[in-house]
Amino acid sequence: MPDVSSIEVEQLYGELRAEAEAGGYHLNPDQAMTRQLLNGLLVNEKRYGYPSCPCRLATGNKDEDLDIICPCDYRDPDLDEYNACYCSLYVSRAAAEGKAKIGSIPERRPPREKRLKTKTEKKAPTLTSLPLPVWRCKVCGYLCARDGPPEVCPICKAKRDRFERFI
Amino acid sequence: MNVTHIDGKEKGKVMLYALSTCGWCKKTKALLNELGIAYDYIDVDLLKGNEQTAVVREIKKHNPDNNFPTMVINDIKCIIGFKEDDIRQEFN
Numbered sequence: 001m002p003d004v005s006s007i008e009v010e011q012l013y014g015e016l017r018a019e020a021e022a023g024g025y026h027l028n029p030d031q032a033m034t035r036q037l038l039n040g041l042l043v044n045e046k047r048y049g050y051p052s053c054p055c056r057l058a059t060g061n062k063d064e065d066l067d068i069i070c071p072c073d074y075r076d077p078d079l080d081e082y083n084a085c086y087c088s089l090y091v092s093r094a095a096a097e098g099k100a101k102i103g104s105i106p107e108r109r110p111p112r113e114k115r116l117k118t119k120t121e122k123k124a125p126t127l128t129s130l131p132l133p134v135w136r137c138k139v140c141g142y143l144c145a146r147d148g149p150p151e152v153c154p155i156c157k158a159k160r161d162r163f164e165r166f167i
Numbered sequence: 168m169n170v171t172h173i174d175g176k177e178k179g180k181v182m183l184y185a186l187s188t189c190g191w192c193k194k195t196k197a198l199l200n201e202l203g204i205a206y207d208y209i210d211v212d213l214l215k216g217n218e219q220t221a222v223v224r225e226i227k228k229h230n231p232d233n234n235f236p237t238m239v240i241n242d243i244k245c246i247i248g249f250k251e252d253d254i255r256q257e258f259n
Binding site for chain 2: 001033036037039040041043044054055056057058087088103104105106107111
């Protein structure tokens with residue numbers, strides 16, 4: 001396994017924390033756990049060429065692992081439902097403030113067979129058959145297509161209750 | 168095969184399928200160590216090619232989702248994820 005130095009971990013820690021906070025996200029307040037996960041991300045970056053989720057088995061084929069490159073496609077819905085992402089590198093505001101408990105959560109990523117099927121069957125959506133609702137930040141106009149609005153607008157930091165359903 | 172054995176109290180056959188980079192897998196190993204249970208583990212991400220494929224096939228018999236950690240007890244019971252209470256209860 002590739003070697004990762006504590007200096008590399010601390011550097012990534014600083015960068016990701018700043019990035020997360022600027023975008024309305026939060027890293028796990030359990031610093032020992034967070035350092036382990038960051039170490040795992042750096043190991044994966046060195047051995048696969050991209051920082052795939054430390055808690056998922058990557059194939060080494062980037063195309064197949066795109067959805068689990070950190071931050072993964074499943075982070076935001078897991079933050080909404082479980083207060084933490086799958087590996088727990090990212091947590092909700094409540095968990096960051098110690099008001100919500102986090103733990104090992106179920107895997108949201110569909111099994112490989114299903115993922116491949118969805119990929120090949122995907123059609124270009126029309127405005128009336130969008131796969132997800134579109135939410136609009138009433139403060140800055142930021143638009144996002146996801147099951148629900150984010151906890152905080154990543155652009156202007158407005159809270160979730162300032163979002164409206166746009167489409 | 169890269170199976171690591173940890174000595175401890177015999178509580179049946181305990182096989183832990185883990186990833187070397189995973190925080191929850193590390194917590195699971197630490198809990199088993201704290202409980203002093205004898206167990207075997209494989210860090211599946213460190214296996215290459217056919218060896219990894221064979222182990223994944225084995226894991227899927229117990230846990231079709233093939234996620235980690237997967238703990239198989241006596242080839243029958245399966246605990247998926249770091250379920251601290253379940254694990255403590257199992258080896259109580």
